[in-house]
Amino acid sequence: MRKLTAAVLGLFFAGLVAGPALACGGLVAPNGSVNLLRTSTLAAYKDGVEHYVTSFEFTGKGGAKFGSIVPLPGIPSNVRKGGAWTLQRLAQETQPVTEELVADGAALFSSAAAPKARVILEKDIAALDVTVLEGGAEAVGRWAESNEFFLPPDSPEVLEFYAARSPIFMAVEYDVKEARERGLASGDGTPVHVSVPTSNPWVPLRILGLGKDRSEVIEADVYLLTEDQPAMLPAPGPGMTLEYSEEASKFLLSDLRSDRGMKWLPKEDMWLSYLKIDTKAGKLTNDLAIDASGAGQPSPRAAGLTDLTPAPIPGGTQWWPWAIAAGLVAVVLWSNEKFVSRRT
Amino acid sequence: MRLLAGIAVCAVMATAGFASASGNDERTVEITIKNSKYSTASVDVEEGETIEFVIVNEDPISHEFIVGNDEIQLVHEEGTEAYHGSIPTEVTIPPGERVTTTIKFDEEDGINPGEPNYYACHLPGHFDYGMVGRIQFE
Numbered sequence: 001m002r003k004l005t006a007a008v009l010g011l012f013f014a015g016l017v018a019g020p021a022l023a024c025g026g027l028v029a030p031n032g033s034v035n036l037l038r039t040s041t042l043a044a045y046k047d048g049v050e051h052y053v054t055s056f057e058f059t060g061k062g063g064a065k066f067g068s069i070v071p072l073p074g075i076p077s078n079v080r081k082g083g084a085w086t087l088q089r090l091a092q093e094t095q096p097v098t099e100e101l102v103a104d105g106a107a108l109f110s111s112a113a114a115p116k117a118r119v120i121l122e123k124d125i126a127a128l129d130v131t132v133l134e135g136g137a138e139a140v141g142r143w144a145e146s147n148e149f150f151l152p153p154d155s156p157e158v159l160e161f162y163a164a165r166s167p168i169f170m171a172v173e174y175d176v177k178e179a180r181e182r183g184l185a186s187g188d189g190t191p192v193h194v195s196v197p198t199s200n201p202w203v204p205l206r207i208l209g210l211g212k213d214r215s216e217v218i219e220a221d222v223y224l225l226t227e228d229q230p231a232m233l234p235a236p237g238p239g240m241t242l243e244y245s246e247e248a249s250k251f252l253l254s255d256l257r258s259d260r261g262m263k264w265l266p267k268e269d270m271w272l273s274y275l276k277i278d279t280k281a282g283k284l285t286n287d288l289a290i291d292a293s294g295a296g297q298p299s300p301r302a303a304g305l306t307d308l309t310p311a312p313i314p315g316g317t318q319w320w321p322w323a324i325a326a327g328l329v330a331v332v333l334w335s336n337e338k339f340v341s342r343r344t
Numbered sequence: 345m346r347l348l349a350g351i352a353v354c355a356v357m358a359t360a361g362f363a364s365a366s367g368n369d370e371r372t373v374e375i376t377i378k379n380s381k382y383s384t385a386s387v388d389v390e391e392g393e394t395i396e397f398v399i400v401n402e403d404p405i406s407h408e409f410i411v412g413n414d415e416i417q418l419v420h421e422e423g424t425e426a427y428h429g430s431i432p433t434e435v436t437i438p439p440g441e442r443v444t445t446t447i448k449f450d451e452e453d454g455i456n457p458g459e460p461n462y463y464a465c466h467l468p469g470h471f472d473y474g475m476v477g478r479i480q481f482e
Contacts, residue, residue: 136404138404138439139404140404141403141404141405141406142404142438142439145405145406150405150467150468151404151405152469153380153405153467153469153470153475154379154380154473155380155404155405156379156403156404156405157379159404160404
């Protein structure tokens with residue numbers, strides 16, 4: 001039996017947003033006009049631990065600082081500087097023709113009940129000040145305001161959407177002044193690797209529309225790396241197309257494993273999927289749930305689609321576990337009936 | 345101009361029923377803010393009337409309740425003041441809190457019944473998002 005190992009890689013690209021209604025991070029610095037060029041995110045899962053590698057890139061113009069908030073499925077066990085080329089290597093593998101993708105990133109926030117956020121962890125990574133918070137929407141909102149950030153007007157709904165599943169959020173402040181002192185140029189990114197023990201991975205998508213008009217188009221690239229062909233919810237379709245679905249090459253996995261903090265990846269037997277998000281912000285009302293157990297049952301709750309039943313696995317190749325299960329149930333019932341019959 | 349366009353839209357909005365009316369006596373009007381929306385699109389007032397507004401912010405982020413004409417609204421839309429609290433017609437409501445402010449609707453308190461007046465939030469993006477209501481003089 002194959003190990004229950006799965007990795008979900010999410011790399012987000014979206015349109016450049018100018019002006020104070022900064023969307024990707026959900027946080028806006030007063031009078032800030034910094035454009036967050038791209039936030040790239042990797043969420044990977046193995047042995048009950050989800051790994052996020054998120055890279056923040058910026059133009060370096062405008063205000064003194066800016067940032068974003070990323071919702072997490074649980075309390076992280078570790079936060080450290082991420083690998084240098086993992087996200088780029090995945091893009092190269094699935095998008096061999098280099099595109100000039102101007103983007104802003106995924107940003108999530110929290111919301112909940114506690115009036116004051118509990119700071120679980122603080123860490124400086126290059127020019128980034130990373131703070132992991134536990135609390136509700138109000139707690140995170142207060143934290144943002146106390147740190148001189150404004151949240152966009154659609155943030156209450158989004159905060160509650162995420163806080164209903166997890167009260168843990170990661171706030172990242174980018175100090176442009178310090179970035180310049182460190183010699184970072186416009187477009188440079190700083191990756192952050194967060195390890196989070198959790199029962200199943202999910203990829204936040206709704207956050208991409210934060211602060212944007214409902215008619216604005218959201219573009220994002222999402223990579224999934226699993227040991228088997230993954231079950232996804234919602235299933236790929238209009239607005240989220242499956243562009244690539246093949247077994248990951250040993251060469252790719254070797255490259256990824258050679259990056260900082262990526263040794264957790266197996267050397268072989270991984271399936272790489274690439275989903276392209278291209279839809280209007282008003283239609284992006286859910287996240288992407290992945291079933292990493294092999295049971296083919298992604299969680300509607302994790303996807304923010306509590307009323308939906310799990311979507312079929314792309315390709316329809318995993319019908320056999322259900323057939324086997326049904327057969328086993330039938331055999332057990334039959335055996336039990338025989339046993340009872342014998343006793344009576 | 346976005347602000348004027350927003351006000352124009354507001355002006356044609358249906359005037360939702362609102363609070364309690366009790367003649368010329370001071371009355372209390374409660375407005376709830378949820379998902380960056382005021383619970384009512386307009387407030388009916390009589391010239392010279394004094395109203396105690398109770399603004400309940402159910403959102404996890406701060407909001408404003410700025411009362412005044414086009415000029416006042418424009419000043420705040422373009423302003424950078426992060427917090428209001430000392431002027432009855434200009435208040436900030438922190439996340440999850442309720443704030444009470446009493447306004448007398450006459451020229452003495454800076455409200456001219458002869459021109460359109462509004463209440464609005466001018467934190468970044470909030471006005472365009474629809475956080476504006478109309479003061480309807482009867």
